[in-house]
Amino acid sequence: MSVIELRRASRWYGNVVAVNDMSCEVGPGITGVLGPNGAGKTTVLHMIAGLLSPSSGEVIVNGQKALGTPETYRTLALVPEREAVHGFLTGFEFVRMSARLQGLADATGAARRAIALVDLESAQHRKVATYSKGMRQRVKIAGALVHSPRVLILDEPFNGMDPRQRLHMMEVLRQAASEGCTVMISSHILEELNDLADSVLVMVAGRLAASGHFREIRKLMTDRPHTFTVRSSDDRLLAASIMRDASVFGVELGDAGVVVRTSDRGAFTRNLPRTARDAGISLREILPTDESLESVFTYLVNR
């Protein structure tokens, strides 16, 4: 059952295409939106939350377009990426304001419960201006959860949280998902969603590069070729010796050392010290050269 549906949705700003012809369906549970900075994650989330209209295509939430339909927000909530919260309000006032804007009968009670859920009771009567980044993130999440939404959109919600808070917040989101909530959460940090998301949408340069179960996509990522730059006492001899390693399928001699491409990162890093020792070469430096998230995502797009 899909709650959120993107039908060939695109969004461009002038000549810049932020989201390009994206189609997907998202149902209850936790769905991660992964991608490097600038991939279009925030634009997609803002289109779903009704803060941006698609330049072409459609974005449907619970069977209707959120943009221009205030009633949609009775069941939808957004935690924006920007940490700005009204600094002159206390945390409690901010969450109660959200409850009142939702028209809840017992706004004060709902605010208390939401504050407790994010473990912010001790600081609830302090001005938000005095909060740390992590506390602001938590009060934003409390404000979004106060009316128990059926669709929860979170844009990089773990920014600024310490590991303990992060684990606690993950538990809160799991609980919401187990109660049937559709949680969509974006991150540019792969590991952040590893244990949390049931499925992921991987975005690169505005396109949906991959979607599905996290483990399957993760496997695609780990199966991709790895590149290392190795510096040694005799780079030319090392290059010749490395070529005998079955896991290596490319070697290039350059000014910075030997650039090695391998399909099996584990086998290569195990074999390299032995290869060097057998050839009488001293290894000085081994650098993985394309481990950035961006290169991982780019591989997914180009594969």
Next chain:
Amino acid sequence: MELPINRTVAWLTWRQMFAQRRIWVAAGIALLPAVVTVLFRAVADPSAEQTGFFAVLQREIVLGTLLPLAALVFGTTAFAGEAEDGTLVYLLVKPVHRWRVVTSKYAVAALTTVLVIAPAVLVPWLLLDDAALTFGIARSLLAGVAVGAVLYTAMFVLVGLLSKRAFTLGLLYVIGFENVLSRSGAVGAKSLSIREFATSIAQSTGDAAVVLGAPAVPLDTIRNAGAVILVVTLGIAIWKLARYQLAERV
């Protein structure tokens, strides 16, 4: 039928009005005429005409300067800060029609302007305690303040939604149009000047004309032009917020 004012949006806007340094700006605007009055009484010749001083103080400082300044501060505060720092999003993703967000914020900004300017009229009036300055004169001035606040604030709420440099643009309007062009005798300028409207309203009621001078703009013109200004500015503000989208790229 929904009420035009959402109480929670109004409450938030009220808190915004006096957040940060604005409380001191408000206090300064409210009390400046009282300070000037105290100084006048301390240094002026006892035979000096108090009514003449009061008329100039109210016409030039309160209606001509402090009223548009207060409306500018509170009118632009309604949206400009929130749009810039990103907190406006918390109102946009709630089941509240955007037109109600505009009308609620506008109403609070206009009311705040009146409340801040009211002491600027009443405290000097009380301090001077002159028999010639009847309560009718103070009441006429408050009516002028109310009309000026309603129109100025609508304009500045709109400017706050349209531009990131709302305060600067508003200040240029207050100085350039309201205090230079409309006083220059340029054709039609008086008939569009909110300062002239506010002053003329004050001069048109009760016995205020004797002290404050004859009104420059007829009431009919004020009613018609004022209604057009109000409807057009609020209409554009509602239209603008209804179509407002986050400008943030990717």
